[in-house]
Amino acid sequence: MYTALSKSRFSNSPAKPPVGSFENCAKCEKQFTVTKYTIAANPGPGFLCHPCAKSSGADPFKKPAVPKKRRAPADKRTVTNFEERRFPSLSSLCIQLISEHIDDVEALGDLSSISMDEISKSISKNRSLTGQTAQLFYGAHNTTLTLYDATKLIPSALDTLAQLNPNLTSLRLDFCGRMNDAVMDAWSTSLPALTYVELLGPFLVRPPGWLKFFSSHPKLEAFLITQSPRFDLACLKSLLENCKALSVLRLKELGLLNDQFLTALGTIKKGRLTSLDLSEPSQSCTEAAMIKAMKAVGGNLTKLDLSGHSLLGDTFLEKGLKPLRHLEDLALNNLPELTDAGVAKLFNGWENAALTCIDLSRNYGLGSNALTGILEHSGDALQRLNLNGWGDFDADAIHAFGKELVFLDLGWCRSVDDFLIKDILKCCGKLREVKVWGCNRVTDRCPRKRGVTIYGVESHSTTT
Template identity: 55%
Template sequence: MSRRANAVRGPTSALTEFLRESGITPTTIARRVRTREVQQPEAGPSTAVESNDTDQQEGNSNRAQDDPEEYASDHLDESDEEPAPKKRKLSKAAEAKLKAKEKAKAKAKAKKGGDDDDYEDDEDEDAYTALSKMWKDNTKPPVGSFCDCAKCKKQFTVTKYTTAANPPPGFLCHPCAKSSGPDPFKKPVAPRKRRTATEKRKVVNFEERRFPSLASMCISIISSHIDNIEALGDISSMNMDELSKSLAHNRSLTSQNSPLLYNAEHTNLILYDATNLPPPALCTLALLNPNLTTLRLDFCGRMDDEVMNAWTKSLPNLRRLELLGPFLVRVQAWQTFFESHPALDGFLITQSPRFDLDCMKSLVNNCPNLTELRLKEIGKIDDSFIEVLKTLGNGQGGCQLRYLDLSSPGIPDALTQSVLIELMSIIGSQLTHLDLSGNQLISDGFLLEGIKPHAKNLTCLKLSNVPELTDNGVAEFFKTWAGDSLPSTKAKGRKTAISSFQAAISDVNPPLSHIDFARNPELSSAALTALLEHSGQKLTQLSINQWRNTSEESLKSIAKYCPKLNKLDIGWCREADDWVVKEIMEKCPKIEEVKVFGCQRLTQQCPRKRNVNIYGVESH
């Protein structure tokens, strides 16, 4: 189907108008070609051909005069009728090739539509299209050549990133190309891969290892043969605890293999990771261990009121309960449990947002013989809890509390210093372990007015992340805790002075074995020296993390004062170097663990020792 049959006429373009005004049309071009052929005839008999050409030329000339519309753009697509040349006889191979080509063309036409194909064929043979290509010159100059910018007219060097001007002609320099649109030098950014809803909901319980350890292989075998576990015989309590730790390490403790750790004769049970135990499995725990007196569950976030009610009935002998993350237990379940266990002497919970003041009152009223209490990271704790806790000292035998942990309250300033000092005056005489870390209202006054006069039996003191403590205040506390008159360590013979110092304070305040004053950046050398002089001989664990201004000399004195030290944290102490670590390795024979995170003066030559773990050496 041709354009004449479609009767489709396009608008007159600027190029068509320019050619028409210049007298250039396909007809005039064809006439010039024929004129050249007539002027230069080929040899041989050509009378008939010349006659025909002359007649056709005259006919075309007459038609151009008779038809004034001949030069319009609508007729530019029409080709002049010329005598068809004689068809040459094709060979069989050529005919077969031509037929195959026509068949392929017919199939394509059937898919796309015949009108479009005919239109495209006409366009391919259009003299106007062919002529317009002659006038189009937008070839990119070679790379490295000079060119004038089509926009700013400045000369620039052509590169492979040079872009053509829009509208043409010409090319743009880099500043103009960048201001006109996207930066041509910018590399395409890979599209961000979006996670599907299934991937977002997927919970990874453990990390699979390509080469499993021997412990994991043993656990896997035992788990798969849980029904025949009696074949292993009796398992000692020590091996049972190690097996529990291995199961927790891989988070592979489930309701199917947890009966491995149960026994009706057990009085002590520790599960280090109960993440995968649903409420029915925790209820079964109480049924299979009815004689438990001590129970510890870490990561028990799935336990709820149903579990607590089951424990209330099935664990009548329970005296010590330690839980990490009992988020879902409500007030009524706590109160029912306390009422049914008046002999409870140890209650240690961490992260229980629903434990409120009513639960605290029920605990103190029903369990007056508490010796251990931990309310760590409790969101609702405030001074009203302390007022209830004071009533523990009103009993006939006085307060028996020896372990107290009120660290990291939900609101850092929830507990005021004056209330804590008053609490120490009532229950501090029997305390051996005190942890008030994260209470940011505590200052030097609490040490001098609360601990110094009332807590004379402490062996463990933790006051980390308490920014109000000062270097001089802590130093004064340790120096005066033993009494007003102390022998000077500057006397002749350093060992003699230290021994006499320890002997003088042993009758008043025993040395501490565990001290944690980490994340208190105001503390420095004076506090460390006084601390070591007071408790160095009995100290087994020491954490002075982030005491950044502590001198190298005072850090080296740790090795001199602490012969029983086995765990040390001096992270972010800027003056710690290889010599400090060397002193500790050589003079602390019981050392097992040293943390040196952030100590940038340590090098690859940092001393090492067999059976001693050093964590945080950057060069390692």
């Protein structure tokens, strides 16, 4: 019969003596009474009295660490989205099939009856768009081309795009970070009919590439770029000098944007611009320069986005925006200088027609007065409204929401609760989407309505 050897056989110290007995300390050799806190000497043999144990760096009275209790899954916060489930249509199933077999797309035959735009969106979700698969969307008959993820299109693939689509008048490329001056040179000759260009992330294009492109496209009517750190003042001047038909301009998240850009915009013929987006600059333009720019180019603006210009305040609203008469879409998010009274004053008595889209998100000082002014001025025509991050506002103002409202963002508005959501669903017959992220007074018991998707309902459940 096998019997395991005692651990004390292999240790330098004998088994711990009984509690209450006397022992001599292995270090100071003084006699002490053994307790349950007595610890063995290291190195042994023997045991230590309490003073010697503490002096050696060990705490004999320290309680063992209690293992941290993990929260049960039911205790964690859950986020619920109330979304209507529908059976997929036949066309959506076909698009999904094509997306899964995009590398063998030639074997699928004729795809003319299926929306190319939907296929482009689908394959862009998993970044399956390459130089080879992108040719599915090419053709000499194309006048419009939109690719939602050009991450894998290298410069030679972008050259091929231009050669196989020579008649394009409208081109949109998202995430086109590999585009460079060589590509712009090729486009300058291969895409002579372009009138609309929208690019997201052309980081590598330098001023010479932009200058050549603008000089070769005098008929350009819309130029929209986002995140182009090398686009400078000379590029803007070249754009304005060569493209006299320009009516839509976006210079979003532009690192070099400053007051000099606004001065250059003043050279545009009055009334030509209908859409202007100068949002999210690295540094805000000054209020005086922006007011002057609005006087120069704002006469016929229908869409304006100046989000992120943190120096703009109530003076800009009064002198820069109030003279405008044709705005339909206004975005002024993240402007900390705006006040509740200032925004209310803008909309009260504003001769501009009712707006259809308003984005005043991340303006924490806005509240009831601003909301009342907005709804009294534009409530009947509003289709999209973003109040994300506002302060407290009076729930009674919600009843002024018009029947045309389709999209509403109330995220991080602490006064929003289940009853407010109920009133909104009741008075807005065309509503399709509501966002309530961060509204912890909205529970999973909030009302629902067929055809309306509610995102971000937070609920806390506990186990018993």
